[in-house]
Amino acid sequence: MEGVGVDHLAHERKKAEFDVEEMKVVWAGSRHDYELSDRIARLVASDPAFRKDNRATLSRKELFKNTLRKAAHAWKRIAELRLSEEEAKELRFYVDEPAFTDLHWGMFIPAIKGQGTDEQQQKWLPLAYKMQIIGCYAQTELGHGSNVQGLETTATFDPQTDEFVIHSPTLTSSKWWPGGLGKVSTHAVVYARLIVNGKDHGVNGFIVQLRSLDDHMPLPGITVGDIGMKFGSGAYNTMDNGVLRFDNVRIPRDQMLMRVLQVTREGKCVQSDVPRQLIYGTMVYVRQTIVEDASYALSKAVCIATRYSAVRRQFGSQAGGSETQVIDYKTQQSRLFPLLASAYAFRFVGEWLTLLYEDVTKRLAANDFSTLPEAHACTAGLKSLTTSITADGIEECRKLCGGHGYLHASGLPELFAVYIPACTYEGDNVVLLLQVARFLMKTVAQLPSGKKPVGTTAYLGRVQYLLECKSDVQNADDWLKPAVVLEAFEARAARMCVARAQALSKFSNPEEGFAELSADLAEASVAHCQLIVVSKFIEKVQQDIPGNGVKKQLEILCYIYALHILHKHLGDFLSTACITPKQASLANDQLRSLYSKVRPNAIALVDSFNYTDHFLGSILGRYDGNVYPKLYEEAWKDPLNDSVVPDGYHEYIRPILKQQLRNSRL
Amino acid sequence: MEGVGVDHLAHERKKAEFDVEEMKVVWAGSRHDYELSDRIARLVASDPAFRKDNRATLSRKELFKNTLRKAAHAWKRIAELRLSEEEAKELRFYVDEPAFTDLHWGMFIPAIKGQGTDEQQQKWLPLAYKMQIIGCYAQTELGHGSNVQGLETTATFDPQTDEFVIHSPTLTSSKWWPGGLGKVSTHAVVYARLIVNGKDHGVNGFIVQLRSLDDHMPLPGITVGDIGMKFGSGAYNTMDNGVLRFDNVRIPRDQMLMRVLQVTREGKCVQSDVPRQLIYGTMVYVRQTIVEDASYALSKAVCIATRYSAVRRQFGSQAGGSETQVIDYKTQQSRLFPLLASAYAFRFVGEWLTLLYEDVTKRLAANDFSTLPEAHACTAGLKSLTTSITADGIEECRKLCGGHGYLHASGLPELFAVYIPACTYEGDNVVLLLQVARFLMKTVAQLPSGKKPVGTTAYLGRVQYLLECKSDVQNADDWLKPAVVLEAFEARAARMCVARAQALSKFSNPEEGFAELSADLAEASVAHCQLIVVSKFIEKVQQDIPGNGVKKQLEILCYIYALHILHKHLGDFLSTACITPKQASLANDQLRSLYSKVRPNAIALVDSFNYTDHFLGSILGRYDGNVYPKLYEEAWKDPLNDSVVPDGYHEYIRPILKQQLRNSRL
Ligand SMILES: Cc1cc2nc3c(=O)[nH]c(=O)nc-3n(C[C@H](O)[C@H](O)[C@H](O)COP(=O)(O)OP(=O)(O)OC[C@H]3O[C@@H](n4cnc5c(N)ncnc54)[C@H](O)[C@@H]3O)c2cc1C
Ligand SMILES: Cc1cc2nc3c(=O)[nH]c(=O)nc-3n(C[C@H](O)[C@H](O)[C@H](O)COP(=O)(O)OP(=O)(O)OC[C@H]3O[C@@H](n4cnc5c(N)ncnc54)[C@H](O)[C@@H]3O)c2cc1C
Known part of the structure; x- marks a missing residue:
């Protein structure tokens, strides 16, 4: 996909016995998809704001802030370029960095679409599409993941106030893992056991506001934070997978997602005619x-x-x-x-x-x-x-x-x-x-x-x-x-x-x-x-x-x-x-x-995959095969190479060499 | 191995149908080995200087300096406690962090022992045992790893001065990977093609000083540095795997490891009677x-x-x-x-x-x-x-x-x-x-x-x-x-x-x-x-x-x-x-x-493995099974949780929510 300078793999490319351009179309799915992805991939690759080769050396805080920056920049570019929904999705894909937006677009919105009534969709989706609210998908708890039916968070209907009381009764009921929850989301679809009149009706989804839209502070009764480092450097640490506890947080009745099961003003549970299989x-x-x-x-x-x-x-x-x-x-x-x-x-x-x-x-x-x-x-x-x-x-x-x-x-x-x-x-x-x-x-x-x-x-x-x-x-x-x-x-x-x-x-x-x-x-x-x-x-x-x-x-x-x-x-x-x-x-x-x-x-x-060097993010996989000089250059960028004599030499290496720590039987 | 507080796995331990204490001895190899490892493991685990749970959040520089600190502390403890060689080895094992000492003890010293003549051993080993010099094992190059016979670094005998001239003729001949090389080692066993009288005698080992023993600066003709981040966070990034280039660096003839092949003052190559199979x-x-x-x-x-x-x-x-x-x-x-x-x-x-x-x-x-x-x-x-x-x-x-x-x-x-x-x-x-x-x-x-x-x-x-x-x-x-x-x-x-x-x-x-x-x-x-x-x-x-x-x-x-x-x-x-x-x-x-x-x-x-919680380094694997409260506690220690509202909110989240970036067709 790149095109300037030497090509150390030219001899390999010459060997091909098929039409690579046509294969690109096959891989992409259609000519339209090929052109779309090609255009957007280049757009992202050529924008220095989307640089991603420095992720490994950033501290967790810098890394996370950097991801916020990219998400905002992406959103800005989508607006400036007046990208279509399809193009916007493609752009997020090529930015190639886990971020709260994945859950907002990939789970929060689909959950409301799939489980919300028509009125609920009309109320919440426009806000979500414009990102006037940012949402996540809060299902998994510290104690339950695979077994969704075992979730412990409760949503108890209070007929007096026409509200649900969302509560975390145990430590293991703390929500744990939802992406975008830890630091960013203003809202969440929270899965909790519906309790009406003392009866447990199983797990249902509820739209819960978590943070103030004024100052981003957690609302009363809500404890929320990040669950800490995950596998590797860079990688998923750009995401604020979160922990969340509720201390009797009240939400209006109409924030239960009621497409399948409804709770009426009187506290009756009514199965809608929409089949559960949906x-x-x-x-x-x-x-x-x-x-x-x-x-x-x-x-x-x-x-x-x-x-x-x-x-x-x-x-x-x-x-x-x-x-x-x-x-x-x-x-x-x-x-x-x-x-x-x-x-x-x-x-x-x-x-x-x-x-x-x-x-x-x-x-x-x-x-x-x-x-x-x-x-x-x-x-x-x-x-x-x-x-x-x-x-x-x-x-x-x-x-x-x-x-x-x-x-x-x-x-x-x-x-x-x-x-x-x-x-x-x-x-x-x-x-x-x-x-x-x-x-x-x-x-x-x-x-x-x-x-x-x-x-x-x-x-x-x-x-x-x-x-x-x-x-x-x-x-x-x-x-x-x-x-x-x-x-x-x-x-x-x-x-x-x-x-x-x-x-x-x-x-x-x-x-x-x-x-x-x-x-x-x-x-x-x-x-x-x-x-x-x-x-x-x-x-x-x-x-x-x-x-x-x-x-x-x-x-x-x-x-x-x-x-x-x-x-x-x-x-x-x-x-x-x-x-x-x-x-x-x-x-x-x-x-x-x-x-x-x-x-x-x-x-x-x-x-034929038509990946840019930016998207691949690999010196070994460079299109031009110019591996060794680039590996060599890259090495010197490590912060450890900022000084020839490393920080710590005087305290920790010299005393060993100069026998200032010796007193052993060795 | 731990012993205080509740034991959530007590019911499991009661089920055992065998004598765990005896199995510990079997695992360790002998009662002596069991007692040794048990004692040293506890020693390390109880010393806060050997803490290792914070590695993931340290920057590369902090991480590396931290490893230097631990290595010096270990050396000091070994001296203070007058540990035997066996005990010292065990201690380094339980410190459980890749460090330059691994290569010094594990490769540099064995190479000299295995390939050095008796005189060479007498000269170099005492210095190495006392760590008056620190060594590494410099074999692999940017272009050659598996194929050791293809190494490109040259060691050309100069009969005029009775020296070898060590040189890196190409970019791919740069030494690349040796642990301890990047920032710490004062010496290296360098593998290079022996050239005598224009004839290539294949790859041999040479002891080369890399850094000044006074101020740790690389010696003239030597370019040396760290090769950068490796897989994961913490992990092997505590090690200074290095890059090294020689620009006609001269070493005395007696620094070629000559147990098997000797170069005489006159520039003759003589096979010793020690078999190559050694x-x-x-x-x-x-x-x-x-x-x-x-x-x-x-x-x-x-x-x-x-x-x-x-x-x-x-x-x-x-x-x-x-x-x-x-x-x-x-x-x-x-x-x-x-x-x-x-x-x-x-x-x-x-x-x-x-x-x-x-x-x-x-x-x-x-x-x-x-x-x-x-x-x-x-x-x-x-x-x-x-x-x-x-x-x-x-x-x-x-x-x-x-x-x-x-x-x-x-x-x-x-x-x-x-x-x-x-x-x-x-x-x-x-x-x-x-x-x-x-x-x-x-x-x-x-x-x-x-x-x-x-x-x-x-x-x-x-x-x-x-x-x-x-x-x-x-x-x-x-x-x-x-x-x-x-x-x-x-x-x-x-x-x-x-x-x-x-x-x-x-x-x-x-x-x-x-x-x-x-x-x-x-x-x-x-x-x-x-x-x-x-x-x-x-x-x-x-x-x-x-x-x-x-x-x-x-x-x-x-x-x-x-x-x-x-x-x-x-x-x-x-x-x-x-x-x-x-x-x-x-x-x-x-x-x-x-x-x-x-x-x-x-x-x-x-x-029966008898691992301390320190050595395991895992909340999920805690001896007492007290997983959930500890996971919960741990999460809050992440730097991202230093502030409730994350750094970057004002620049990058608020403008999205407040529609200050909007102008799109979405
Ligand atoms: C990076 C990441 C992002 C995530 N994002 C979100 C998110 O946005 N929102 C959200 O709600 N959750 C999220 N999760 C949570 C995720 O959905 C759960 O981790 C997942 O459902 C697995 O459940 P678990 O962790 O409880 O695994 P467990 O069920 O505890 O699995 C442990 C072991 O038990 C085995 N096991 C469990 N049940 C059975 C059985 N019946 N039969 C045989 N074996 C069994 C499993 O195979 C596994 O080996 C995320 C997780 C990760 C790692
Ligand atoms: C963490 C780490 C620490 C290291 N420490 C040191 C050190 O202290 N000192 C030092 O000198 N070196 C060190 N090395 C280098 C290490 O010894 C080499 O990486 C190793 O020898 C593999 O060689 P290579 O990288 O050239 O692999 P390559 O040979 O390039 O392997 C690439 C692929 O080619 C295949 N391949 C290669 N040859 C053949 C063949 N003949 N037949 C079939 N398949 C083949 C391999 O299977 C592999 O899939 C270290 C490496 C690492 C990762």
């Missing part, structure tokens, strides 16, 4: 964006590791020639290229999820809830799968860069630190896999009754066939047939599901059985989710894709994605006899040959 | 300490995650009772207990490595090099295996703690950040696996000639049997027989080695074959190394182990270790037909039942 629509939406984010984070890491692997040379110089680029080592390829393929795979499954979400929304509007459980299980599973692989993948990319990957300047440490909570928030990944497993077991249990599984579970409708089929792979090239690959993955997932269901049926108490077998059940969920990703990738490459060689490259990546999973989870495939050891070995041969095919295109495939 | 002895030593460190790092993480998993409750409250401790979830157990078992496994294999090192040293002294290649391959492989599993295991422990694991206060982020470079330094883990593979392929190739494989490869001597044997497991309990488990692991490793050797033999050019199959070869190395760990664990539990129930617990852990690997690498076992799918499924059943057996002992098994 809430799942929002979850499908949020998790789809998480899958999308996974593909961005993983592709960033892969871009850095791929470029650096082409720059880095180590060993194997023959006859005075230059040494081998480490990207040419098969071990390097076998670690890197599956991640490259995964980045593309996640991008496409994320794209497909937006279609799924549209479909769900349409059906909900028409009161059709038939596909909702399947869509919910599917997004939960894909959130879990893609975030787990991405988190591990970023760290693997760091290792692929050898020692230099450990430098903050490689960009990978901060990328890792900022990414990993995605495995935990919006549903702990293991808890999600167990939800998927429950859905799968239910689906299998209902098969005999003739109930047809829908959507991504449709293959279970062919379970008889899938239990019996035998792969007819005879040579390595058979593994390049979509139907062959798909069937192997379908058979594996189906057989694992059925085997788990049979094991469960041996328990007299199904809940006990589920608990006892939960680790095995989670593995079946993984198999199911990997099948989804494989099948959506195959669907993608079966479409018409313009651009010289583009489709071919995607096919290669698609098979790398599938066959590396087959290799990694070989135990599943062999223990269920979906394939034979001989066929597995052929798959492995094919995989090696696919690595060779992708090799000359590797740089072009990461160029 | 150097492998040092590598065996250093890698053995790395394996030991792996067990400490992993056990710390496991201790934190296990205690917190017993404190944390989520879901499943029945009839108003308390919720389920997350440690009771089988998914949690299947992630946590294998890591607990691995910590013990690594501890014992590390212990065995010290014996191996003693044996190697004895043989070297007697000019017996027969076991050296095997010992070298074995330590290289174990270094790779244990550090990889530990790095991933720490991050898994963090995830096991849910959201709170992401807080710096959990201790896990810093533990991870400080640990992971162990996968890269002292040999990149993948490069090491390939070295092991080379050795294994050579061993297999020599079998037909009748050459008996020694040590950890002895099983390959029974390759005929191992290629044919069939596991006779009939029920889950058969998997509790040492011979059965061992044979499965031996058969797997042997079959993988032989299969790789056969695949290699199909290539006309063996080097090309090795390159092409390297990813598969690395897998064979892993199988071999896992076998070593399993076999050493089995040997350990077959010894006499005193203490009520202690041996029983270790047996359980041993089988968990073996069977979880069998499950994780099932593809290996099935594709080589070492076991059948049915037997695999029985192993899995056994594994689940072992988890139930370890469950009541889990807390006691991590108490």
